[in-house]
Amino acid sequence: MRRSLADKIEQYIKVLIDRSGEDQIVIQRSELAETFACVPSQVTYVIATRFTIEDGYITESRRGGKGFVRIMRRQETNPFQQVKTLAAFVEDLLQKELIGKKEYGMLVYLLDYTCHNLEPQQQSEILMIIGSALSSFINSQPR
Amino acid sequence: MRRSLADKIEQYIKVLIDRSGEDQIVIQRSELAETFACVPSQVTYVIATRFTIEDGYITESRRGGKGFVRIMRRQETNPFQQVKTLAAFVEDLLQKELIGKKEYGMLVYLLDYTCHNLEPQQQSEILMIIGSALSSFINSQPR
DNA sequence: CAATTATAGTCAACAAATGTCAAAGAGGCG
DNA sequence: CGCCTCTTTGACATTTGTTGACTATAATTG
Numbered sequence: 001m002r003r004s005l006a007d008k009i010e011q012y013i014k015v016l017i018d019r020s021g022e023d024q025i026v027i028q029r030s031e032l033a034e035t036f037a038c039v040p041s042q043v044t045y046v047i048a049t050r051f052t053i054e055d056g057y058i059t060e061s062r063r064g065g066k067g068f069v070r071i072m073r074r075q076e077t078n079p080f081q082q083v084k085t086l087a088a089f090v091e092d093l094l095q096k097e098l099i100g101k102k103e104y105g106m107l108v109y110l111l112d113y114t115c116h117n118l119e120p121q122q123q124s125e126i127l128m129i130i131g132s133a134l135s136s137f138i139n140s141q142p143r
Numbered sequence: 144m145r146r147s148l149a150d151k152i153e154q155y156i157k158v159l160i161d162r163s164g165e166d167q168i169v170i171q172r173s174e175l176a177e178t179f180a181c182v183p184s185q186v187t188y189v190i191a192t193r194f195t196i197e198d199g200y201i202t203e204s205r206r207g208g209k210g211f212v213r214i215m216r217r218q219e220t221n222p223f224q225q226v227k228t229l230a231a232f233v234e235d236l237l238q239k240e241l242i243g244k245k246e247y248g249m250l251v252y253l254l255d256y257t258c259h260n261l262e263p264q265q266q267s268e269i270l271m272i273i274g275s276a277l278s279s280f281i282n283s284q285p286r
Numbered sequence: 287c288a289a290t291t292a293t294a295g296t297c298a299a300c301a302a303a304t305g306t307c308a309a310a311g312a313g314g315c316g
Numbered sequence: 317c318g319c320c321t322c323t324t325t326g327a328c329a330t331t332t333g334t335t336g337a338c339t340a341t342a343a344t345t346g
Contacts, residue, residue, distance in 0.1 A: 001211055001213075002171070002209050002211070003209065004332085004333060004334090005333075005334075006332085006334085007209070028293080028294090029295095030292090030293070030294080038334080039334075039335055039336065040294075040295095041294095041295080041297095041334085041336075042333085042334065043294095044294075044295065044296085045333075049332085049333095061294065062293085062294075062341080062342070063292085063293050063294040063340065063341040063342060064291090064292065064293050064294075064340090064341045064343055065292050065293065065343035065344065066292085066293080067341085067342075067343090068293090068294090069294075099245070099249070100243075102242070103245055103249055106242070106246055106249075109276075109279075110273070110276045110280065113276040113279055113280065114276060125269075126272055129257065129269060130253070132256075133252070133253045133256040133257060134253070136252075136256055137252045137253065137256070145313090147312095147322080147324090148323075148324075149323060171303080171304095172304060173302090173303070181325085182326065183304075183305095184304090184305080184306080184307095184324085184326075185324065185325075187304075187305065187306085188323075192322090192323095204304060205304075206302085206303050206304040206305075206330070206331040207301090207304075207331055207333055208302045208332060208333040209302080209303075209332085210302075210303035210304055210331085210332075211304090212304075
């Protein structure tokens with residue numbers, strides 16, 4: 001696959017963040033532009049399109065002398081934490097008798113299975129979906 | 144039987160995928176069109192008609208400079224790739240009393256929810272995961 | 287404090303792909 | 317032939333990437 005300049009810059013930045021050891025880097029836009037022999041606004045473009053909040057990044061910058069661009073990567077929420085939260089939710093449902101023991105057992109199994117057999121990214125995705133589906137299901141039940 | 148151009152392009156792509164060794168290729172639509180001396184939209188047609196979700200493929204693309212089309216072949220190892228198959232499976236579980244009415248209701252709800260709130264491709268992935276988790280759950284239950 | 291210098295941001299024009307859609311063409315079958 | 321379905325084509329739309337001129341802001345210097 002032929003990668004665009006924007007792709008390369010994106011990768012480069014991500015490697016820098018990985019190596020930083022603190023989920024964050026501070027760069028100079030003009031410097032990075034020079035590294036890739038492109039106009040500075042290209043870097044701005046990459047940051048604007050590939051390092052958005054939605055992608056899990058927060059950026060910050062300053063113009064003028066000693067200017068910089070800081071890119072922070074949101075720490076991935078610990079999947080274990082996520083599972084625990086969801087498990088606690090399910091537990092609560094059982095307590096309030098909104099679901100029975102059998103459903104409870106099944107849900108716990110599904111959660112556990114998901115936790116142990118998937119890549120983190122997929123894991124987090126499906127946990128979110130199960131979570132919202134479940135919440136929606138509960139709300140749909142008559143009291 | 145005379146093979147149409149579309150057929151030839153289809154075969155060509157499938158061979159490429161076979162040779163890739165990773166059930167996936169990334170091509171440029173315009174390039175492939177040039178190879179077959181046809182208009183680019185012909186390639187789009189082939190992909191749209193022969194590489195669908197139902198056929199076991201997931202595609203993804205990007206427009207603009209250095210654009211591409213990625214075609215992934217789903218691995219055939221999981222029996223729960225189709226919503227209907229999964230729904231039927233759940234139905235069967237109820238029949239055989241491996242799950243109760245409540246669990247059944249919940250599962251159907253979750254499946255339905257998933258179906259209606261996700262893009263087809265994500266849907267397919269999630270259903271696969273739920274399917275195998277469920278299958279594993281059933282197998283773990285005492286008879 | 288004003289001027290200068292050093293950064294970064296914005297925006298519009300252009301370039302480079304892919305997607306959409308409808309019309310025309312080609313075969314197959316009763 | 318006439319109809320139906322699938323294929324082929326091309327004009328136009330949309331998305332993404334690249335570049336550069338111009339603008340905004342902060343530090344430094346005289």
